[in-house]
Amino acid sequence: MSEPVQGRTRRYRRAALAQRLLSHAPDAAAALDWDTLGSAPDWLVWPEPQATRFQCQVGALLCAPQVRLWIDAPRVAAAARALGHPYLQALLRLPETLTLPHDVAGCPRITAAGQVAPLLRAAGVGVLLASLPAGPLRRAAGALLAPLGASAMVGALAQSLVARTLLLAEQAGACSVAAPIDAVAA
Numbered sequence: 001m002s003e004p005v006q007g008r009t010r011r012y013r014r015a016a017l018a019q020r021l022l023s024h025a026p027d028a029a030a031a032l033d034w035d036t037l038g039s040a041p042d043w044l045v046w047p048e049p050q051a052t053r054f055q056c057q058v059g060a061l062l063c064a065p066q067v068r069l070w071i072d073a074p075r076v077a078a079a080a081r082a083l084g085h086p087y088l089q090a091l092l093r094l095p096e097t098l099t100l101p102h103d104v105a106g107c108p109r110i111t112a113a114g115q116v117a118p119l120l121r122a123a124g125v126g127v128l129l130a131s132l133p134a135g136p137l138r139r140a141a142g143a144l145l146a147p148l149g150a151s152a153m154v155g156a157l158a159q160s161l162v163a164r165t166l167l168l169a170e171q172a173g174a175c176s177v178a179a180p181i182d183a184v185a186a
């Protein structure tokens with residue numbers, strides 16, 4: 001991508017995030033400057049339903065040891081709807097050594113199909129918020145994603161989970177890591 005296109009894309013992303021924050025969390029938006037908006041991760045400006053799907057995918061990677069044990073058709077079908085079938089298949093094929101042990105970070109117990117999407121999303125949002133450095137951007141993202149809050153996990157672990165989710169989704173062809181400029185404005 002050429003320098004003028006990169007600059008235009010960066011300005012457009014900052015403006016799109018500022019507009020979104022002003023619409024949904026105006027008090028939090030007031031504490032941000034352009035540099036902070038420019039440092040925001042791409043997932044903060046992704047349009048629906050891509051943002052929700054990604055939140056669920058992050059939650060599913062966090063909860064992979066649990067998800068991989070599901071054998072009942074309703075939960076598996078709900079997971080495929082929430083995550084996208086290619087991502088679910090990639091998650092199920094992921095070697096156990098590449099998943100977090102079940103006692104490293106809290107994952108909600110999901111016992112019914114109706115819980116799959118909301119609980120995976122909540123877990124994913126917690127990780128995403130924990131991946132942001134403490135400060136105005138995290139507070140603004142938290143206001144935007146409220147009532148869900150940040151996980152208590154260490155930021156480096158959260159950042160690692162987010163990066164691994166992006167890689168797994170990209171390998172599975174389950175999401176576009178770089179949302180097109182037109183989609184960012186939606």
